[in-house]
Amino acid sequence: xxxxxxxxxxxxxxxxxxxxxxxxxxxxxxxxxxxxxxxxxxxxxxxxxxxxxxxxxxxxxxxxxxxxxxxxxxxxxxxxxxxxxxxxxxxxxxxxxxxxxxxxxxxxxxxxxxxxxxxxxxxxxxxxxxxxxxxxx
Numbered sequence: 244x245x246x247x248x249x250x251x252x253x254x255x256x257x258x259x260x261x262x263x264x265x266x267x268x269x270x271x272x273x274x275x276x277x278x279x280x281x282x283x284x285x286x287x288x289x290x291x292x293x294x295x296x297x298x299x300x301x302x303x304x305x306x307x308x309x310x311x312x313x314x315x316x317x318x319x320x321x322x323x324x325x326x327x328x329x330x331x332x333x334x335x336x337x338x339x340x341x342x343x344x345x346x347x348x349x350x351x352x353x354x355x356x357x358x359x360x361x362x363x364x365x366x367x368x369x370x371x372x373x374x375x376x377x378x379x380x
Contacts, residue, residue, distance in 0.1 A: 253289035
């Protein structure tokens with residue numbers, strides 16, 4: 244599985260978490276039972292990483308929404324933002340530009356018409372403020 248495919252799989256699983264509020268463990272277990280889904284370690288790492296750091300990630304997102312509240316962001320866009328911010332700020336081996344580009348590409352497939360530009364703008368702002376190379380944990 245390519246990283247792009249793994250990232251898309253992680254997005255789908257995290258979207259379910261965003262909608263249902265269920266823990267990632269339960270979602271992964273249910274996906275395996277219902278669809279024989281066996282995510283690779285990259286997919287699982289993304290899912291568990293977003294879950295572990297969600298409060299900090301959401302604060303970063305909220306702080307970069309100009310005139311918006313995080314509750315007004317679509318579930319698709321919010322899930323993509325969470326996934327990309329996790330990668331940008333916590334995954335040392337993934338360049339920030341790759342994380343942004345992948346989120347924009349996924350938003351073209353899953354989001355609304357204005358989502359790619361919106362996601363690009365929010366992630367660009369977060370990258371400048373929070374996710375420089377020295378910021379990655």
